[in-house]
Amino acid sequence: MGARVSDRIAAIAESATLAVDAKAKALKAAGRPVIGFGAGEPDFPTPDYIVEAAVAAARDPKNHRYTPVAGLPELRAAVAGKTKRDTGLDVDAAQVLITNGGKQAVYNAFAALLDPGDEVLLIAPYWTTYPEAIKLAGGVPVEVVTDEAAGYLASVEQLEAARTERTKILLFVSPSNPTGAVYPPAQVEAIGAWAREHDLWVVTDEIYEHLIYGAAEMVSIAHSAGEKVVVLNGVAKTYAMTGWRVGWLIGPADVVKAAANLQSHATSNVNNVAQVAALAAVSGDLSAVAEMRAVYDRRRRTIVSLLSDIPGVVCPEPLGAFYAYPQVKGLLGVGLRGRTAASSAELAEIILEEAEVAVVPGEAFGTPGYLRLSYALGDEDLAEGVGRIAKLVGEG
CATH class of the missing domain: 3.40.640.10 (Type I PLP-dependent aspartate aminotransferase-like (Major domain))
Known part of the structure; x- marks a missing residue:
């Protein structure tokens, strides 16, 4: 009997960003205090009007x-x-x-x-x-x-x-x-x-x-x-x-x-x-987005500063959207609570399991050696989440 699914559809990779978000939500539902930088969606409610x-x-x-x-x-x-x-x-x-x-x-x-x-x-x-x-x-x-x-x-x-x-x-x-x-x-x-x-x-x-x-x-x-x-x-x-x-x-x-x-x-x-x-x-009018943009701007500066302070992380300043895309090649092959990552995909897995922080590896975006973090999440979660990554790296 042949394959049950067509070659065309079998060749599709699932959305990596949604997969990371789903895994983070599953861990959260199981009682783990996961902070998710995975999904690219605003944390604001839709405006009332x-x-x-x-x-x-x-x-x-x-x-x-x-x-x-x-x-x-x-x-x-x-x-x-x-x-x-x-x-x-x-x-x-x-x-x-x-x-x-x-x-x-x-x-x-x-x-x-x-x-x-x-x-x-x-x-x-x-x-x-x-x-x-x-x-x-x-x-x-x-x-x-x-x-x-x-x-x-x-x-x-x-x-x-x-x-x-x-x-x-x-x-x-x-x-x-x-x-x-x-x-x-x-x-x-x-x-x-x-x-x-x-x-x-x-x-x-x-x-x-x-x-x-x-x-x-x-x-x-x-x-x-x-x-x-x-x-x-x-x-x-x-x-x-x-x-x-x-x-x-x-x-x-x-x-x-x-x-x-x-x-x-x-x-x-x-x-x-x-x-x-x-x-x-x-x-x-665009007043609702102006308010959101001011908040994103503040978070943007915060996340770049916090990520740049982590040894082995290089984080250029993003000028749009709500993502930081740090280069993390300096964290590969480094001991992280007794584990080492050979790729950014493995690094994202270690960060999720050891630091309880969900990030998306660069493999999902065609460039291994990077991570994507959305800063469309609350200020406290943002600081706590990057802080956990810094602590993981600092402990070695």
């Missing part, structure tokens, strides 16, 4: 029925308006597809654009879902590896060295998950111009657009990359709405229509109550 809009929507019978696959017309229009406000891009409501979270937008984009064997330039460290979505769509991820010395930023020269006649898409992410890197405006423009010159598609994930700090600036590559751009975004990170599952894809009308056709067979319309909540979010 968004929740109230959803409550009202749940009572309205019109939301109990099917609605257009591509999204509520008023939400598509509001997303177009919000995009103009936030990134200066002029798009029509017909160019917006509302999706079940940012992940469906990622999958839909690659499924709509890729044929078998098409290559996608994937800058590493990368979010764990990207290579799986590319492969599921028949594409081939081509990794362009960056490190802390370059601030985790890819250069035009690196991208050009990785380009072949099979390259169809550049995946561009700024601010970045997992590194928190934000590309300077001039570099965004140069990469966009390079992509346009070589007639490449650019898929740009802008989900962290409002979480930037210090002097960093968010500039959309859509301004310089020409017509062949697909923008991915959603309400999850800006409005603390990870569980509501509303994202979107913006692109040329034919690509959006193709992605909507796919969605018509996969899920059809996104939950109407969640769509109405998202409408309240994107139609409102």
Whole structure:
């Protein structure tokens, strides 16, 4: 008898970040005082006015029925308006597809654009879902590896060295998950111009657009990359709405229509109550995110300082999102309560079991020798969690 599961699905790696989060929650449920730096989700509740809009929507019978696959017309229009406000891009409501979270937008984009064997330039460290979505769509991820010395930023020269006649898409992410890197405006423009010159598609994930700090600036590559751009975004990170599952894809009308056709067979319309909540979010001002950003900024400075004090840890300053991505090669092969880690994956396991702190190893993001820590958790937990790692390392 043959394998029970198709080769295509059997080849998918589970989401490492969600796996770490699940293991941490299981240990916590068993009474262990685990502190989780694993999942990338805000620790704030969704703002009240968004929740109230959803409550009202749940009572309205019109939301109990099917609605257009591509999204509520008023939400598509509001997303177009919000995009103009936030990134200066002029798009029509017909160019917006509302999706079940940012992940469906990622999958839909690659499924709509890729044929078998098409290559996608994937800058590493990368979010764990990207290579799986590319492969599921028949594409081939081509990794362009960056490190802390370059601030985790890819250069035009690196991208050009990785380009072949099979390259169809550049995946561009700024601010970045997992590194928190934000590309300077001039570099965004140069990469966009390079992509346009070589007639490449650019898929740009802008989900962290409002979480930037210090002097960093968010500039959309859509301004310089020409017509062949697909923008991915959603309400999850800006409005603390990870569980509501509303994202979107913006692109040329034919690509959006193709992605909507796919969605018509996969899920059809996104939950109407969640769509109405998202409408309240994107139609409102950005005061809620401004408050959250101030807290993240404080935590960001704290975590970088605490991690940098640990011998063997090198932690560049993240300028966006809510992650620190320290290089931890100095902790490999070192005694930690009688155990030694040969890899960052083993190190993360030792930290979880010995210090009761959940972190995600760099293997999940294409760069072994690193750890990702989300600082979207309470200040006390943050200090206590990094303190436990420091104590583990200090004890030797």
